[in-house]
Amino acid sequence: MTSAVIDDVATPWQSDGSTLWTLSIAPAAAEASTSGVAMRIDAAAGAANDPPPSAARQFPAPLDLRGVDELRLWLRSSRPASGAPDKPFYLALEATAAAGPQPVWRRLLPVDRADAWELHCLWLGDMAAELRQAVGTLRLRSLDATVAFRACVGELIATLPEPIGDLEDALAERLDKIYSVAVEGTPTSVPAILDVPESPGTRTAPYVLITPWSVHALEPRGGADDVVDNYTPAGAHTRPARRLLRLEYRIDAFVTTRRHKSHLLERIVADLAARRLRVDGELLEAVAFDPSAHELASLVAPGRTPLFYRWLVPIEAGARQFHAQAVPFLTFGQPDEPSATEAVAA
Numbered sequence: 489m490t491s492a493v494i495d496d497v498a499t500p501w502q503s504d505g506s507t508l509w510t511l512s513i514a515p516a517a518a519e520a521s522t523s524g525v526a527m528r529i530d531a532a533a534g535a536a537n538d539p540p541p542s543a544a545r546q547f548p549a550p551l552d553l554r555g556v557d558e559l560r561l562w563l564r565s566s567r568p569a570s571g572a573p574d575k576p577f578y579l580a581l582e583a584t585a586a587a588g589p590q591p592v593w594r595r596l597l598p599v600d601r602a603d604a605w606e607l608h609c610l611w612l613g614d615m616a617a618e619l620r621q622a623v624g625t626l627r628l629r630s631l632d633a634t635v636a637f638r639a640c641v642g643e644l645i646a647t648l649p650e651p652i653g654d655l656e657d658a659l660a661e662r663l664d665k666i667y668s669v670a671v672e673g674t675p676t677s678v679p680a681i682l683d684v685p686e687s688p689g690t691r692t693a694p695y696v697l698i699t700p701w702s703v704h705a706l707e708p709r710g711g712a713d714d715v716v717d718n719y720t721p722a723g724a725h726t727r728p729a730r731r732l733l734r735l736e737y738r739i740d741a742f743v744t745t746r747r748h749k750s751h752l753l754e755r756i757v758a759d760l761a762a763r764r765l766r767v768d769g770e771l772l773e774a775v776a777f778d779p780s781a782h783e784l785a786s787l788v789a790p791g792r793t794p795l796f797y798r799w800l801v802p803i804e805a806g807a808r809q810f811h812a813q814a815v816p817f818l819t820f821g822q823p824d825e826p827s828a829t830e831a832v833a834a
Contacts, residue, residue, distance in 0.1 A: 490556070490654060491647035491768050495545055497527040501628065506541035508534045508633060518763070519771045520562035520605050520642030529639045531630065538633035550586040550622035553646055559610040560769040562642035567635065569599040571719060578635040579628065581610065586624025591616040596631070596719040605642070607769060611718045611725065611808060647768045651733055651801040652703065656682055658767045659737065660698055667755050669694050669748040678741075678752060694743040696752060701736040701779070701796065708805070723813045728806035735801055736777065740794035753795060760797065772799045 500511035509531050516526035529543070553559075561581075569577045577596040584590050593615045600606060612620060628641065647654075663680035670676070671694065681691060683699040691697075708731055718725040741752035764771035774797045779787075788794060 490650050491560075491645050493522070493643050494547075494551060494559075494646050495626070495644045496521065496523050496525075497641060497643055498523060498525055500527055501543035501545045504542045504544070506534075506539070508532050508538065509541040509543060509630070511543055514640055516562075516640060516642055517605055518766075519607070519769075520564070520640070522643065522766065526562075526564075526640040526642045529628070529637075529641070531635065531637045531639070533636035534633035536634055540630035540633045542627050542629040544625050544627040546625050547586075547623070550624050551646070553612055553615070553620050553623055556646040556648045557612055558647050558649065559612065559644060560647055561608050561610070561644045562605050562769070563597060563599070563608055563639065564603060564605045565599045565637055565639035566602055567599065567637040568602050569597070571596070571598065571724075576632070577719065578631050578637065579639070580631055582625075582627040582629055583615065583619060583623045584625045584627070585619050586622050591619045593619055594720060596721065598719060609717070613808065614720075614810070645769050649768050649804070651767075651803045652735060655735055655765070655767050655772070655799055655801050656698070656700070658765055662759070662765060663696050663698065663739070663756065666759075667696075667752055669743060669751065671744075678743075691742070694741070694748060694752075696756070697740050697742055699738040699740070699794075701738050702734075704734040704736075705803075706732045706734055706800075718808065723811050725808040725810050727804065727808045730802040731805045733801045733803050734798055736796065736798040738788075738794045738796055740792060749793070753793070756795060765799065767801065770802070772801065774799060 498513065500513060503509060503511055509529055512528045512530075513525050514528040516524055518524075520526055531541070559581075565579070567578065568575050569579070571577050577598065579597045581595050581597060583593040595608075595610045597608060626644070660680045660682045665677040665679055667678045668675045669678060676694060678694045678696055680696045680698060683697050708729065713729065714726045715729050716724050716726050739756060741749045743749045743752065760774040764773050777796050777798050779796055
């Protein structure tokens with residue numbers, strides 16, 4: 489897969505010594521962490537002249553992020569933050585180099601809904617080249633010491649999103665060698681094989697075969713406007729709303745007895761119903777579907793009873809553009825007459 493966990497937050501980050509933040513480990517929802525834990529921040533309100541507190545994760549070996557496009561994390565906080573005057577940003581994630589000059593890459597973290605897990609996809613395209621190849625420290629920093637809140641931060645992953653390949657890798661990993669059947673009286677793990685018809689290789693039963701069935705790009709939703717994301721102290725990036733790919737798969741068990749086959753199919757159905765598929769930090773729902781009668785007659789041999797599932801996977805629809813902060817203004821006066829301009833705080 490083109491993603492990797494760079495910190496599972498099983499250990500709280502190092503505090504800067506401020507008494508305003510208390511760091512601990514707390515249970516986390518499935519979408520936030522594969523390990524089931526998150527880092528909790530209990531932030532007390534300080535005085536206006538107090539330095540904003542922070543917590544840092546220093547890596548034993550610098551991270552080389554040149555091969556990925558995003559850092560992703562799940563965040564849940566008690567206090568909304570949209571950047572509006574009544575809901576200012578109060579938390580940022582920073583990256584600095586391991587040594588030498590310290591260029592700082594920073595993202596402000598919005599909170600759309602209080603006390604709800606939200607995924608943050610932090611684009612790395614504007615990170616300085618010398619920093620991107622040697623990130624030594626990630627730091628969560630308060631932007632205002634007077635702001636009190638309770639937050640949980642899930643695991644951090646680095647990813648180069650490739651929606652089709654990433655889903656297929658995740659599905660194959662999910663079904664690989666987690667079931668077993670008896671072969672000549674010996675319990676035998678059942679591998680999952682991703683079908684490549686042009687290069688099938690050697691296959692020996694038992695195995696689960698995952699065959700791509702169709703890839704369909706859905707039409708954009710009506711009224712989908714550009715999305716503002718990746719806020720920085722100097723402005724924000726916009727991108728077109730993500731499109732959806734509908735990916736469909738046939739899943740079949742190849743075994744030596746019908747009893748083994750029914751056992752494996754039952755286990756797969758139960759597993760996919762119980763847990764969503766985690767792909768690049770996002771949890772995707774499996775939906776069963778029925779191919780057309782023509783497809784079944786022409787592509788499924790008599791006696792085979794495969795399962796058919798589809799997933800909807802988001803895909804980027806265009807490049808990001810940066811927009812610097814601007815100061816809005818009002819113009820007074822009649823058309824074609826001298827006017828007075830008054831700046832209004834953003």
